[in-house]
Amino acid sequence: MKFTRSRIFHFVVGIALAVVTFISFSTPMAGSFEDVVNFKMNSGLSKVPVKCTVVRPSFDSIGKKFFGSRDFTGRVMPVSIAGVLPSGEGSTFVADISYDAGHAEYHLEKVVRLDPGMTFPLIPGLGELGRNMLFHVPMSMVAFLAFLMGTINSILYLAKKKSTPEQKMLLDQKARAASAVGLLFTLLSTVTGSIWAKFSWGTFWNWDPREVDIFILLLIYAAYFILRSLLEESEEKKARIAAVYNIIAFASVPLLMFVLPRIAQSLHPGGGGAEAPVINANGKTHTDPTLLGMLWTNVFVFVLLYFWLADLTRRVLGLAEHEEEDI
């Protein structure tokens, strides 16, 4: 494709990925007042960051009080504070809030961030680790896209009978490049996933259904390149056989990535017949627009990166083949 060659595109991808990475890390995570109580009861966490809005400061016998509002429902809760308020009426900030069950009262412990702009919801049991979702999930998605593109190119390779050998070679190189980049993204997804697993499930590898499936996916596409290297045929027949294998192998990819993980019991969200992945604090599905928006933005930027990588790989392959012809 033409646009993947332009310098402007490269810098757009570069800057977009840097910006998106920065935002993914710098946006504070904040829960709701409900979370403060739940976290204290379930995981013994005494302080939970909450996004508060100053509603109406007032004084009473306990001390200075102000009112915070919840993220979505806008429910107003009284919060007691020892010192002075960080900002005036109507302003927003993220603060660590603790809950005193004896007096049924919220305390403001420490202000984390003034004027946070957007915040990500706190996911029970994940905390700050939940950010990894913004990289881990897009990587898997792009891996699937790459395998899909590889298969489409393989199908085109077989279907276009009238095109010239050069055009066919180009399609074969495209298919190979897409599968290679797909393999790379699968590996990245596996690495980010296993680091995540180490910190939230305890071990790097659990043979969780999705882990089994991604392992098999790696095997399938490793086998694709092994098969190609072991064939003792002309370049044209090699490409044809590899294309056939690629199409056959891709038939099981949707099963591995979409069907089986949803049937089997899994540590991943969405397993065992549960609904879609849980990505907000209330255990409901897909209701946090900020996190979801960020996720899809990251997916989009990773897709741009994919196009650059795939095109670059394709050109390197083309040069390598050209070199062979010269010798």
Add this chain to the structure above:
Amino acid sequence: MEFLESNPLYVVGIIASVIWLGLFTFLLGLDRRVRKLEARK
């Protein structure tokens, strides 16, 4: 420094940015080399 100590997440962010910058320069360099070779062809 104090800011980084209280927000360790930024350290992770900086590491990620440095890795990405390295990758980006590598990709740009590779692109330039490929361009040169393609022009020679």
Add this chain to the structure above:
Amino acid sequence: MVEFRTRYGVSAVVMFLLVTVAVILFSAPNEQLAPSLMSAFFWIALFFGAMTGLARSFISEEERGTGLLLRLYAPADSVYIGKLVFNVMMMLGLAIAAILFFLFFFTRDFSVQDWPMFLLQLGLGAAGIASVSTILSALIGRAAQKGALLPVIALPVLTPLIIATTDATRITLEHANTWQDIRGDIIILFSFDLVMALFSYVLFEFIWKD
């Protein structure tokens, strides 16, 4: 144009099955084997038995040099159908042999609770293995180190099928009236078989011609 000439592979494969069963017996004497283990052993024996047997279907043609003759005289799809029918039949025979061996040697642990469902998922699983290894064995017909290559590339492709079918086997070994529990597995098996058979049929022509 059905190919029955490759019959000589059958006895070797049956022996292979017997050896696998013997190894399981030696390694776990007097053990109470849970249905999940039993199902795993059963499919390990069947999968590797299939790999040794079915790998021969195209590789042997190339080794004996009859591939060229076949290419000259027979259209691609009839060769494919012939190979597929032969391989499916061989795989079903293998499955029957495996059932008999397992019933004989593991009388206590290998007690199928729901025969119709067991046979249904076994048939679907066996047919899937046969169709995938037919096309893959045609792919690697002339690759180097062909014998070792087939299991390496077939296992990843067959994994969805193996996962579904081991699960279904385990359930049919555990209790009766399994339709509700294994319906999902059966649907996966059936669609996998269908997709693979269709893809293979369409794609075979591309690898068969020179």
